[in-house]
Amino acid sequence: MTAFTRRFSAALLIALGLPLAAQAAAPQATHEFTLDNGLKVIVREDHRAPVVVSQLWYKVGSSYESAGFTGLSHALEHMMFKGSGKLGPGESSRILRELGAEENAFTSADYTAYYQVLARDRLEIALEMEADRLASLALPADEFAREIEVIKEERRLRVEDNPSSLAYERFKTAAYPASGYRNPTIGWMRDLQRMDIDDLRRWHDAWYSPNNATLVVVGDVARDEVKALAERHFAAIPSRPLPTAKAPLEVESLGERRLSLQVRTQLPSLLMGFNVPGLSSADNPREVHALRLIAALLDGGYSARLPSRLEREQELVAGASAWYDPFTRGDSLFVLSATPNVQKGKTLEQVEAGLWAELEALKASPPSTEELARVQAQVIAGLVYERDSIAQQATSIGQLETVGLSWRLLDEDLAALRAVSAADIQAAARRLFQRERLTLAQVLPKETPQ
Numbered sequence: 001m002t003a004f005t006r007r008f009s010a011a012l013l014i015a016l017g018l019p020l021a022a023q024a025a026a027p028q029a030t031h032e033f034t035l036d037n038g039l040k041v042i043v044r045e046d047h048r049a050p051v052v053v054s055q056l057w058y059k060v061g062s063s064y065e066s067a068g069f070t071g072l073s074h075a076l077e078h079m080m081f082k083g084s085g086k087l088g089p090g091e092s093s094r095i096l097r098e099l100g101a102e103e104n105a106f107t108s109a110d111y112t113a114y115y116q117v118l119a120r121d122r123l124e125i126a127l128e129m130e131a132d133r134l135a136s137l138a139l140p141a142d143e144f145a146r147e148i149e150v151i152k153e154e155r156r157l158r159v160e161d162n163p164s165s166l167a168y169e170r171f172k173t174a175a176y177p178a179s180g181y182r183n184p185t186i187g188w189m190r191d192l193q194r195m196d197i198d199d200l201r202r203w204h205d206a207w208y209s210p211n212n213a214t215l216v217v218v219g220d221v222a223r224d225e226v227k228a229l230a231e232r233h234f235a236a237i238p239s240r241p242l243p244t245a246k247a248p249l250e251v252e253s254l255g256e257r258r259l260s261l262q263v264r265t266q267l268p269s270l271l272m273g274f275n276v277p278g279l280s281s282a283d284n285p286r287e288v289h290a291l292r293l294i295a296a297l298l299d300g301g302y303s304a305r306l307p308s309r310l311e312r313e314q315e316l317v318a319g320a321s322a323w324y325d326p327f328t329r330g331d332s333l334f335v336l337s338a339t340p341n342v343q344k345g346k347t348l349e350q351v352e353a354g355l356w357a358e359l360e361a362l363k364a365s366p367p368s369t370e371e372l373a374r375v376q377a378q379v380i381a382g383l384v385y386e387r388d389s390i391a392q393q394a395t396s397i398g399q400l401e402t403v404g405l406s407w408r409l410l411d412e413d414l415a416a417l418r419a420v421s422a423a424d425i426q427a428a429a430r431r432l433f434q435r436e437r438l439t440l441a442q443v444l445p446k447e448t449p450q
Contacts, residue, residue: 027411028393031223035230037239038211042397042407043226044218046390052219053391054126055115056134057398059214060207062187063109063180063248063330071187071195072203074107075151079200080114081105082143084129085136089143092129099125109181109248110329111402117391120220124229127215131233134213137204144197152193155186163265167443174257175273175333175439179248211239214401218394247404248330250275253436262446267318270351271441272336276432278328280404288326289420290428291334297367297375297425298322298336298358305358306338315344316354329403334432348442362429366422380414 029045061073083089096103101118103126116126159165169184176182187195215234217226252275282288298306299322306320320338336355340346367375386392387410397407409416 029223030397030407030411032407033223033227035210035235037235037237038209039230039234039237040214040401041226041230042214042216042401043221043223044216044393044397045221045223046218046393047220050120050220051117051390052120052123052217052221053115053117053394054123054130055113055216055394055398056130057111057113057214057216057402058208059110059212059245059402060112060203061108061110062183062185064207064245065180065183065187068191069195069199070183070191071151071185072199073112074186075148075192075195076200076203076208077105077107077112077114078147078151079139079144080133080137082147083138083140084133085138086132087129089138089140092133095125095129101126107185109183109185111399113395113398113402115391115394123217123221123226124233127229127233130215131237134208134210134234135237137208139197139201139204141197144200148192148195151186152189155189155192159184159186160189163263163443164269167261167263167265167269167441168271170259170261171271171273171439171441174259174441175275176248176250177254177257178251179330181248181250181328181330205240206243209240209242210234210237212242214398216394216398216401218390218397247281248328249281250331253434256435257439258441259439260442260444262444264446265443266445267339267342268348268445269337269339269443270348270355271439271443272352272355273333273439274335274432274434274437275439276324276332276334276437278330278332278403279326279409280329281331285416286420286424287428287431289416290424291324291432292326293372293375293379293417293420294362294425294429295322295324295334296379297362297371300375300378303374309358310338310351310354311341314354315341316346317341317351318343320351320355327399327403327405352440359429359433362426363433366426369422372420372422372425376417376420380417383414383417 031043034040062070065072081090081093093103096116099118099122101116101122103116105114114130118126159169173182215230276291277288279285279288298304306322310316310320317338318341322336324334325332338351338355340348340351396410400407400409
């Protein structure tokens, strides 16, 4: 859905004079149970179509990795498709394609997940194959030798040959000095070059265990049906002791950090990141929800403050954005980025001053009742429409559970956002947007050798 559609939908709901939270459908029946081996299973019923989403989430990602061993979680994700006790390399994907199913996987700092979208009567096939590779992953050395070259090329294309991605990767190493969030999910190239198959075997043995996983099934299913299938295919897989995994927490007030990055870009840009809590690490959850609304207040479409003030009124920036991820297993970052309007002769220093002015305005004065209502409506309407998708429902449940929160927050989220006051937004800005929490990067065009 486009930003315009979200704004129009939110405006329409307000015009109807009805609370936005009431526009969301009543929460679907959701069931939770745990097998004897520790596998948690969450089933959410959505009977609108004979389709089901199956996702298996593991509590491991790049933030779990240590120096010299970055990229293991992502590389193992690739190798999970390279054969198991019952199937050869690529056979599971072929079977799912022939069934008309969609499948894929993704790795982040906090988790690795595998999913299938398929007809409800074919769910057992997906669960059987997922259990098979959990219990008997092959990890052949010859397949790894080929796949690691694919991963290296992926890093070159997505990071090293992508100026914005390269700059943000370098920026994160300064913004997260105390935690594994500094690790790139794909891994550092020098770590990829020295990774071997035994590294992946040890990583799989350490973290891929039923007591470190959550199975999420959303769609046209019932609790007892999924429980029977989970018992049939997963119950015999033994649990294992898990390594200790502490939450990635940052130094709150390390002091302002500045860096200058030269990359192959045509225009300079600015990155500003503030170390802030996530929902898992926050003492005050309302502060986290205030940050979510601040991100939308600054960068939530045409009428938000950054585009309306810095871009159109002052002609200071060619573009600016704000983003914040509250659903992390540790601390997070609130990030601002902007590109100066070089056609008007604007500089990075002027852009920095302009961004600080907007943050100081939040500290000095809370948003008006009207502005807060608009932003809440916009964010809530986006979430309501987003969760119309069964895939998004499953992903939200899996993400919450895997970072140490509860899937129940999914059904409480709209009320939590509506409860944020203008004073909460001002208080969050005053406490968190401080220079001692700031990492700032000037991203500059790389000079061409003469």
